[in-house]
Amino acid sequence: MANDNLSAVLYAKNDLRMENRLIPEPGPNEVLLHMSCVGICGSDVSYLKRGAIGDFIVKAPMVLGHESSGVVAKCGSNVKNLKPGDRVAIEPGVPCRMCNFCKSGKYNLCPDVVFCATPPYDGSLCRYYKHAADFCFKLPDHVSLEEGAILEPLSVGVHACRRAGVTMGSNVLVLGAGPIGLVSLLTAKAMGASQICVTEMFTLHHVSKWFWKKRATGNSHTS
Ligand SMILES: [Zn+2]
Ligand SMILES: [Zn+2]
CATH class of the missing domain: 3.90.180.10 (Medium-chain alcohol dehydrogenases, catalytic domain)
Incomplete structure (x- = not known):
């Protein structure tokens, strides 16, 4: 030791x-x-x-x-x-x-x-x-x-899905795609949810800022 x-x-x-x-x-x-x-x-x-x-x-x-x-x-x-x-x-x-x-x-x-x-x-x-x-x-x-x-952290997602009563065929909305949002998404899938929507404004905001900056400087790989 x-x-x-x-x-x-x-x-x-x-x-x-x-x-x-x-x-x-x-x-x-x-x-x-x-x-x-x-x-x-x-x-x-x-x-x-x-x-x-x-x-x-x-x-x-x-x-x-x-x-x-x-x-x-x-x-x-x-x-x-x-x-x-x-x-x-x-x-x-x-x-x-x-x-x-x-x-x-x-x-x-x-x-x-x-x-x-x-x-x-x-x-x-x-x-x-x-x-x-x-x-x-x-x-x-x-x-x-x-x-x-x-x-x-996974247990937080399990607890959230149990509280929300997620089951086979549920439609689920997860607010936020940080680590806890993502473990909630995985858990909802494992519990049989059929449609899961995740919102995330932080990443989208940063991705779009990056995208427009790249477009402005003319070296974007994205079309
Ligand atoms: Zn923690
Ligand atoms: Zn006690």
């Missing part, structure tokens, strides 16, 4: 530093993960560019990243669901497991959720990261670690 823990630490707006941190020791119900893949979420970009998202303000150094997968390096003493070497996807929001929301299965609404890379909690864009063992999901052999890291 390497003994460095290079981590992407955000100190404040536009102040991201690569820092060697101590390798954390997992608690009894946690696992230590050797991180494999970490997606860059819009929220990470927002913390970097603005130092905040709404009421969540970066006030102390924080490791970024939460869309991630890794390999179990060490298990806490109570952990029974995982063993070293297991490849896992991480569910980044760990709830209290005690409140009414948690007890009724709506644990995404838990007011005490500890969410990776949401101040003041560190994220997973580092070499070694510890996480609650029951919020790590073992990947089947045919699912890559890259795919494992994308499960968190």
Whole structure:
């Protein structure tokens, strides 16, 4: 096991530093993960560019990243669901497991959720990261670690399509073709939607600007 823990630490707006941190020791119900893949979420970009998202303000150094997968390096003493070497996807929001929301299965609404890379909690864009063992999901052999890291944003699309009641033959409108719009599109297709329309003004705007600039300078490849 390497003994460095290079981590992407955000100190404040536009102040991201690569820092060697101590390798954390997992608690009894946690696992230590050797991180494999970490997606860059819009929220990470927002913390970097603005130092905040709404009421969540970066006030102390924080490791970024939460869309991630890794390999179990060490298990806490109570952990029974995982063993070293297991490849896992991480569910980044760990709830209290005690409140009414948690007890009724709506644990995404838990007011005490500890969410990776949401101040003041560190994220997973580092070499070694510890996480609650029951919020790590073992990947089947045919699912890559890259795919494992994308499960968190994909779950947003699954949740959105379930909320919208998408089923065989549905007509679906997705507003926005960013990563979440695209995973919603994939999910709607997988759930049997027959027609899916996606709107996106940002890309269209930029594409048309690029197109007209090329036309104006006379080197467009497009006819
Ligand atoms: Zn995200
Ligand atoms: Zn709770």
